[in-house]
Amino acid sequence: MAARSMLRSVWTSIAGLKLGVTGTNVKVQQRINVFQLPTLTIQSRGIRQVVEKQEGKTTTIEGEILNIAAGPQPPNPTAKCPIYRWNLQHKYNYTDVLLLSQFIRSDGGLLPRRITGLCPEEHRKIAMCVQMAHRAGLLPDHKPKLPEGHVPKRPKPQLNRYLTRWSIDSVKPIYKTGLKWCKKRMAVGHPVLKDNVCYGVKPLYTKH
Protein backbone atom coordinates (compact mmCIF):
# COMPACT_ATOMS: atom_id res chain seq x y z
CA MET A 1 0.00 0.00 0.00
CA ALA A 2 2.66 2.45 1.01
CA ALA A 3 4.83 1.45 -1.95
CA ARG A 4 1.99 2.03 -4.41
CA SER A 5 1.20 5.45 -2.97
CA MET A 6 4.91 6.32 -3.11
CA LEU A 7 5.19 5.34 -6.79
CA ARG A 8 2.05 7.35 -7.60
CA SER A 9 3.37 10.41 -5.81
CA VAL A 10 6.70 10.05 -7.61
CA TRP A 11 4.91 9.94 -11.01
CA THR A 12 2.86 13.04 -10.16
CA SER A 13 5.97 14.84 -9.03
CA ILE A 14 7.68 14.06 -12.33
CA ALA A 15 4.68 15.35 -14.26
CA GLY A 16 4.79 18.62 -12.35
CA LEU A 17 8.55 18.57 -11.97
CA LYS A 18 8.50 21.59 -9.73
CA LEU A 19 7.78 20.75 -6.12
CA GLY A 20 8.90 23.02 -3.39
CA VAL A 21 9.34 21.66 0.11
CA THR A 22 5.84 21.71 1.63
CA GLY A 23 4.89 22.84 5.05
CA THR A 24 6.76 23.08 8.25
CA ASN A 25 5.04 20.24 10.11
CA VAL A 26 6.46 17.65 7.79
CA LYS A 27 8.91 15.10 9.16
CA VAL A 28 11.77 14.95 6.71
CA GLN A 29 14.11 12.00 6.29
CA GLN A 30 17.18 12.84 4.30
CA ARG A 31 17.85 10.84 1.17
CA ILE A 32 16.98 7.26 2.15
CA ASN A 33 16.63 5.03 -0.90
CA VAL A 34 13.88 2.75 0.36
CA PHE A 35 13.92 0.59 -2.76
CA GLN A 36 15.42 0.75 -6.24
CA LEU A 37 13.27 2.94 -8.48
CA PRO A 38 13.48 2.25 -12.20
CA THR A 39 16.17 4.63 -13.42
CA LEU A 40 15.01 4.57 -17.06
CA THR A 41 11.83 6.42 -16.27
CA ILE A 42 13.34 8.99 -13.91
CA GLN A 43 15.74 11.31 -15.69
CA SER A 44 15.81 14.26 -13.29
CA ARG A 45 19.07 15.29 -11.64
CA GLY A 46 17.51 16.46 -8.42
CA ILE A 47 18.24 14.99 -5.02
CA ARG A 48 15.29 13.07 -3.65
CA GLN A 49 13.99 13.73 -0.19
CA VAL A 50 11.77 11.24 1.62
CA VAL A 51 8.93 13.15 3.26
CA GLU A 52 6.51 11.66 5.76
CA LYS A 53 3.12 13.35 6.25
CA GLN A 54 0.69 12.50 9.03
CA GLU A 55 -2.96 13.33 8.21
CA GLY A 56 -5.09 11.93 10.98
CA LYS A 57 -5.00 8.16 10.47
CA THR A 58 -3.24 8.10 7.08
CA THR A 59 0.50 8.44 6.75
CA THR A 60 1.83 9.40 3.32
CA ILE A 61 5.47 8.71 2.58
CA GLU A 62 6.47 10.70 -0.45
CA GLY A 63 9.68 10.91 -2.37
CA GLU A 64 9.84 14.55 -3.34
CA ILE A 65 12.33 15.72 -5.87
CA LEU A 66 13.79 18.89 -4.46
CA ASN A 67 14.45 21.67 -6.88
CA ILE A 68 17.87 22.70 -5.71
CA ALA A 69 19.00 26.03 -7.15
CA ALA A 70 21.40 25.29 -9.99
CA GLY A 71 24.04 27.58 -8.59
CA PRO A 72 26.54 29.56 -10.67
CA GLN A 73 27.13 28.17 -14.15
CA PRO A 74 30.66 27.02 -14.99
CA PRO A 75 32.45 29.32 -17.46
CA ASN A 76 33.29 26.41 -19.78
CA PRO A 77 30.29 24.03 -19.68
CA THR A 78 31.35 21.92 -22.68
CA ALA A 79 34.45 20.44 -21.02
CA LYS A 80 34.29 16.91 -19.60
CA CYS A 81 36.36 17.33 -16.43
CA PRO A 82 34.92 19.56 -13.64
CA ILE A 83 38.27 21.32 -13.22
CA TYR A 84 38.36 22.26 -16.92
CA ARG A 85 34.72 23.31 -16.76
CA TRP A 86 35.58 25.91 -14.13
CA ASN A 87 38.95 26.85 -15.70
CA LEU A 88 40.92 25.90 -12.61
CA GLN A 89 43.43 23.75 -14.52
CA HIS A 90 46.80 24.99 -13.28
CA LYS A 91 45.59 27.20 -10.50
CA TYR A 92 45.04 25.09 -7.41
CA ASN A 93 47.38 23.90 -4.70
CA TYR A 94 47.34 21.86 -1.50
CA THR A 95 46.09 24.93 0.41
CA ASP A 96 42.81 25.16 -1.55
CA VAL A 97 40.93 23.03 0.91
CA LEU A 98 37.48 24.21 -0.21
CA LEU A 99 38.16 22.72 -3.64
CA LEU A 100 39.81 19.54 -2.41
CA SER A 101 37.11 18.80 0.17
CA GLN A 102 34.58 18.37 -2.64
CA PHE A 103 36.39 15.27 -3.90
CA ILE A 104 36.99 13.43 -0.62
CA ARG A 105 34.95 11.14 1.59
CA SER A 106 34.35 11.88 5.25
CA ASP A 107 37.25 9.61 6.28
CA GLY A 108 39.69 11.39 3.99
CA GLY A 109 39.77 9.03 1.02
CA LEU A 110 39.28 10.20 -2.57
CA LEU A 111 36.05 9.48 -4.42
CA PRO A 112 36.37 7.28 -7.51
CA ARG A 113 37.12 8.97 -10.83
CA ARG A 114 34.08 7.44 -12.54
CA ILE A 115 31.84 9.20 -10.03
CA THR A 116 33.51 12.60 -9.88
CA GLY A 117 34.12 12.73 -13.65
CA LEU A 118 37.69 14.01 -13.39
CA CYS A 119 40.16 13.39 -16.18
CA PRO A 120 43.07 11.09 -15.17
CA GLU A 121 45.76 13.81 -14.87
CA GLU A 122 43.57 16.06 -12.74
CA HIS A 123 42.53 13.10 -10.61
CA ARG A 124 46.18 12.36 -9.92
CA LYS A 125 46.90 16.03 -9.13
CA ILE A 126 43.93 16.24 -6.77
CA ALA A 127 45.06 13.00 -5.12
CA MET A 128 48.54 14.41 -4.46
CA CYS A 129 47.13 17.71 -3.20
CA VAL A 130 44.77 15.89 -0.86
CA GLN A 131 47.65 13.78 0.46
CA MET A 132 49.75 16.89 1.07
CA ALA A 133 46.81 18.64 2.74
CA HIS A 134 46.26 15.66 5.07
CA ARG A 135 49.93 15.58 6.03
CA ALA A 136 49.89 19.36 6.61
CA GLY A 137 46.91 18.94 8.94
CA LEU A 138 44.56 21.10 6.86
CA LEU A 139 41.73 18.52 6.91
CA PRO A 140 41.33 17.79 10.61
CA ASP A 141 37.74 16.48 10.39
CA HIS A 142 38.42 13.93 7.65
CA LYS A 143 40.42 11.45 9.71
CA PRO A 144 39.63 7.72 9.46
CA LYS A 145 37.55 6.31 12.29
CA LEU A 146 39.65 4.32 14.72
CA PRO A 147 38.01 1.33 16.43
CA GLU A 148 36.61 1.90 19.92
CA GLY A 149 39.08 1.96 22.75
CA HIS A 150 42.11 2.09 20.46
CA VAL A 151 45.15 3.39 22.34
CA PRO A 152 48.23 4.26 20.23
CA LYS A 153 51.35 2.46 21.48
CA ARG A 154 53.74 5.46 21.45
CA PRO A 155 52.59 9.06 21.34
CA LYS A 156 53.56 10.34 17.87
CA PRO A 157 55.59 13.56 17.78
CA GLN A 158 53.30 16.39 16.63
CA LEU A 159 55.45 18.10 14.01
CA ASN A 160 54.26 20.78 11.63
CA ARG A 161 54.98 20.05 7.99
CA TYR A 162 53.80 21.11 4.52
CA LEU A 163 54.35 20.06 0.90
CA THR A 164 55.24 16.53 2.03
CA ARG A 165 55.54 14.24 -0.99
CA TRP A 166 56.29 10.91 0.64
CA SER A 167 54.53 9.22 3.53
CA ILE A 168 56.20 9.85 6.89
CA ASP A 169 57.14 6.26 7.74
CA SER A 170 58.49 5.43 4.29
CA VAL A 171 61.33 7.97 4.21
CA LYS A 172 64.88 7.19 5.28
CA PRO A 173 67.35 9.85 6.54
CA ILE A 174 69.98 11.04 4.07
CA TYR A 175 73.16 10.23 5.98
CA LYS A 176 75.51 11.09 3.10
CA THR A 177 74.30 14.02 1.02
CA GLY A 178 77.19 13.86 -1.45
CA LEU A 179 79.26 16.54 -3.13
CA LYS A 180 77.82 19.58 -4.90
CA TRP A 181 77.69 17.99 -8.35
CA CYS A 182 75.97 14.82 -7.10
CA LYS A 183 74.01 16.08 -4.12
CA LYS A 184 71.08 13.98 -2.84
CA ARG A 185 68.31 16.57 -2.72
CA MET A 186 65.22 16.45 -0.55
CA ALA A 187 61.88 16.35 -2.36
CA VAL A 188 59.38 19.13 -1.69
CA GLY A 189 55.93 19.32 -3.30
CA HIS A 190 55.23 17.11 -6.31
CA PRO A 191 56.34 17.27 -9.97
CA VAL A 192 52.73 16.76 -11.02
CA LEU A 193 52.08 20.37 -9.98
CA LYS A 194 55.03 21.86 -11.85
CA ASP A 195 52.76 23.33 -14.53
CA ASN A 196 50.93 25.50 -12.03
CA VAL A 197 50.72 29.23 -12.66
CA CYS A 198 53.56 31.04 -10.92
CA TYR A 199 52.75 34.69 -10.24
CA GLY A 200 56.10 35.52 -8.65
CA VAL A 201 59.54 35.81 -10.22
CA LYS A 202 61.03 32.76 -8.50
CA PRO A 203 60.15 29.38 -10.05
CA LEU A 204 58.75 26.50 -8.04
CA TYR A 205 61.63 24.44 -6.62
CA THR A 206 60.86 20.75 -6.12
CA LYS A 207 64.34 19.72 -4.93
CA HIS A 208 65.69 21.45 -1.83
Place this chain on the structure above:
Amino acid sequence: MSSFSRSAQQWATFARSWFLIDARVQPPGKIATMCAVRLQGKHKPIYHALSDCGDHVVVINTKHIAFSGNKWEQKVYSSHTGYPGGFKQVTATQLHQKDPKAIVKLAVYGMLPRNLHRRTMMQRLHIFPDDELPDDIRANLTEELPQPREIPRKLSEYTQEEIDAFPRLWTPPEDYKMK
Protein backbone atom coordinates in the same frame (compact mmCIF):
# COMPACT_ATOMS: atom_id res chain seq x y z
CA MET B 1 63.35 61.88 10.44
CA SER B 2 64.11 65.49 9.54
CA SER B 3 62.07 66.74 12.51
CA PHE B 4 64.50 65.11 15.03
CA SER B 5 67.15 67.08 16.79
CA ARG B 6 70.78 66.17 16.06
CA SER B 7 71.22 64.04 19.15
CA ALA B 8 67.91 62.27 18.62
CA GLN B 9 68.81 61.53 14.98
CA GLN B 10 72.21 60.23 16.11
CA TRP B 11 70.54 57.98 18.64
CA ALA B 12 67.94 56.71 16.15
CA THR B 13 70.66 55.82 13.64
CA PHE B 14 73.11 54.03 15.89
CA ALA B 15 70.95 52.47 18.61
CA ARG B 16 70.69 48.70 18.78
CA SER B 17 67.06 47.57 18.28
CA TRP B 18 65.40 44.36 19.38
CA PHE B 19 63.39 42.46 16.78
CA LEU B 20 60.78 39.80 17.48
CA ILE B 21 60.04 36.91 15.06
CA ASP B 22 57.27 34.37 15.61
CA ALA B 23 58.40 31.04 14.15
CA ARG B 24 55.05 29.24 14.45
CA VAL B 25 54.44 27.03 11.35
CA GLN B 26 57.34 28.76 9.58
CA PRO B 27 60.25 27.16 7.74
CA PRO B 28 63.41 27.50 9.90
CA GLY B 29 65.57 28.43 6.89
CA LYS B 30 63.55 31.53 6.07
CA ILE B 31 63.48 32.53 9.76
CA ALA B 32 67.24 32.08 9.87
CA THR B 33 67.90 34.35 6.85
CA MET B 34 65.82 37.11 8.43
CA CYS B 35 67.73 36.71 11.70
CA ALA B 36 71.15 36.60 10.03
CA VAL B 37 70.48 39.77 8.02
CA ARG B 38 69.51 41.68 11.13
CA LEU B 39 72.23 40.26 13.38
CA GLN B 40 74.88 41.46 10.96
CA GLY B 41 73.23 44.85 10.52
CA LYS B 42 72.85 44.43 6.77
CA HIS B 43 69.36 45.92 6.91
CA LYS B 44 70.88 49.31 7.81
CA PRO B 45 72.30 51.78 5.26
CA ILE B 46 75.14 52.52 7.74
CA TYR B 47 76.36 48.90 7.64
CA HIS B 48 80.04 48.14 7.83
CA ALA B 49 81.52 44.78 8.80
CA LEU B 50 83.78 46.33 11.45
CA SER B 51 81.33 48.81 12.95
CA ASP B 52 79.37 46.35 15.12
CA CYS B 53 75.98 47.60 13.92
CA GLY B 54 74.03 44.38 14.45
CA ASP B 55 70.75 44.24 16.33
CA HIS B 56 69.22 41.78 18.76
CA VAL B 57 66.73 39.23 17.43
CA VAL B 58 64.29 37.25 19.58
CA VAL B 59 62.71 34.15 18.03
CA ILE B 60 59.69 32.61 19.78
CA ASN B 61 57.66 29.42 19.26
CA THR B 62 60.56 27.48 17.77
CA LYS B 63 58.90 24.33 19.10
CA HIS B 64 56.24 24.75 16.37
CA ILE B 65 58.60 25.14 13.45
CA ALA B 66 57.48 23.59 10.12
CA PHE B 67 59.74 21.90 7.60
CA SER B 68 58.62 21.58 3.97
CA GLY B 69 58.78 18.20 2.28
CA ASN B 70 60.00 15.21 4.25
CA LYS B 71 62.89 17.09 5.83
CA TRP B 72 61.89 16.05 9.34
CA GLU B 73 62.86 12.50 8.36
CA GLN B 74 65.50 13.16 5.72
CA LYS B 75 67.56 16.06 7.07
CA VAL B 76 70.50 14.86 9.13
CA TYR B 77 72.57 16.94 11.55
CA SER B 78 76.08 15.55 12.00
CA SER B 79 78.68 16.30 14.63
CA HIS B 80 81.88 14.75 15.92
CA THR B 81 82.92 14.74 19.54
CA GLY B 82 86.61 14.63 18.61
CA TYR B 83 87.11 11.16 20.05
CA PRO B 84 87.42 8.09 17.82
CA GLY B 85 84.03 6.59 17.07
CA GLY B 86 82.42 9.88 18.08
CA PHE B 87 80.70 10.66 14.78
CA LYS B 88 77.06 11.30 15.61
CA GLN B 89 74.29 11.70 13.05
CA VAL B 90 70.86 12.72 14.21
CA THR B 91 67.69 13.33 12.16
CA ALA B 92 65.87 16.63 12.48
CA THR B 93 63.03 14.94 14.44
CA GLN B 94 65.39 13.49 17.03
CA LEU B 95 67.30 16.74 17.37
CA HIS B 96 64.07 18.71 17.76
CA GLN B 97 62.87 16.35 20.48
CA LYS B 98 66.14 16.64 22.36
CA ASP B 99 66.35 20.43 22.00
CA PRO B 100 63.62 22.48 20.26
CA LYS B 101 65.94 25.50 19.91
CA ALA B 102 68.77 23.67 18.15
CA ILE B 103 67.42 23.68 14.59
CA VAL B 104 66.98 27.44 14.39
CA LYS B 105 70.29 28.02 16.21
CA LEU B 106 72.25 25.83 13.79
CA ALA B 107 70.52 27.39 10.80
CA VAL B 108 71.42 30.93 11.88
CA TYR B 109 74.96 29.88 12.81
CA GLY B 110 75.49 28.50 9.33
CA MET B 111 74.22 31.69 7.69
CA LEU B 112 76.45 34.12 9.55
CA PRO B 113 79.89 35.03 8.15
CA ARG B 114 82.67 32.70 9.29
CA ASN B 115 84.66 35.18 11.34
CA LEU B 116 85.18 36.06 14.96
CA HIS B 117 82.09 38.29 14.99
CA ARG B 118 79.90 35.25 14.53
CA ARG B 119 80.03 34.30 18.23
CA THR B 120 79.05 37.81 19.36
CA MET B 121 76.20 37.84 16.87
CA MET B 122 74.99 34.48 18.18
CA GLN B 123 75.03 35.94 21.68
CA ARG B 124 72.67 38.62 20.45
CA LEU B 125 70.25 35.99 19.11
CA HIS B 126 67.66 34.88 21.71
CA ILE B 127 65.63 31.77 20.96
CA PHE B 128 62.67 30.59 22.97
CA PRO B 129 60.76 27.38 22.28
CA ASP B 130 57.46 28.81 23.62
CA ASP B 131 55.59 32.09 23.86
CA GLU B 132 57.08 32.86 27.26
CA LEU B 133 59.69 35.58 27.38
CA PRO B 134 61.56 36.91 30.40
CA ASP B 135 60.32 40.37 31.36
CA ASP B 136 63.57 42.22 30.65
CA ILE B 137 63.67 40.95 27.06
CA ARG B 138 59.99 41.70 26.61
CA ALA B 139 60.63 45.26 27.77
CA ASN B 140 63.42 45.72 25.21
CA LEU B 141 61.47 44.64 22.11
CA THR B 142 61.00 47.38 19.53
CA GLU B 143 59.62 45.79 16.38
CA GLU B 144 57.89 42.59 15.30
CA LEU B 145 58.80 41.28 11.88
CA PRO B 146 56.14 39.80 9.57
CA GLN B 147 56.22 36.03 9.09
CA PRO B 148 57.89 34.86 5.87
CA ARG B 149 55.34 32.15 5.05
CA GLU B 150 51.60 32.61 4.68
CA ILE B 151 49.88 30.15 7.01
CA PRO B 152 47.20 28.17 5.07
CA ARG B 153 43.76 27.95 6.63
CA LYS B 154 42.41 24.62 7.81
CA LEU B 155 39.00 23.46 6.64
CA SER B 156 37.64 23.88 10.17
CA GLU B 157 38.68 27.56 10.14
CA TYR B 158 36.45 28.45 7.21
CA THR B 159 33.01 29.83 8.11
CA GLN B 160 29.93 28.01 6.81
CA GLU B 161 29.13 31.01 4.55
CA GLU B 162 32.49 30.78 2.84
CA ILE B 163 32.04 27.03 2.35
CA ASP B 164 28.57 27.61 0.87
CA ALA B 165 29.76 30.47 -1.33
CA PHE B 166 32.25 28.14 -3.04
CA PRO B 167 30.41 26.57 -6.00
CA ARG B 168 29.93 22.81 -6.28
CA LEU B 169 32.17 21.66 -9.10
CA TRP B 170 30.36 18.40 -9.87
CA THR B 171 26.99 16.83 -9.05
CA PRO B 172 26.91 13.30 -7.72
CA PRO B 173 24.67 10.76 -9.49
CA GLU B 174 21.40 10.10 -7.65
CA ASP B 175 22.01 6.48 -6.77
CA TYR B 176 25.49 6.98 -5.36
CA LYS B 177 25.69 6.60 -1.60
CA MET B 178 27.91 9.52 -0.65
CA LYS B 179 30.67 9.18 1.87
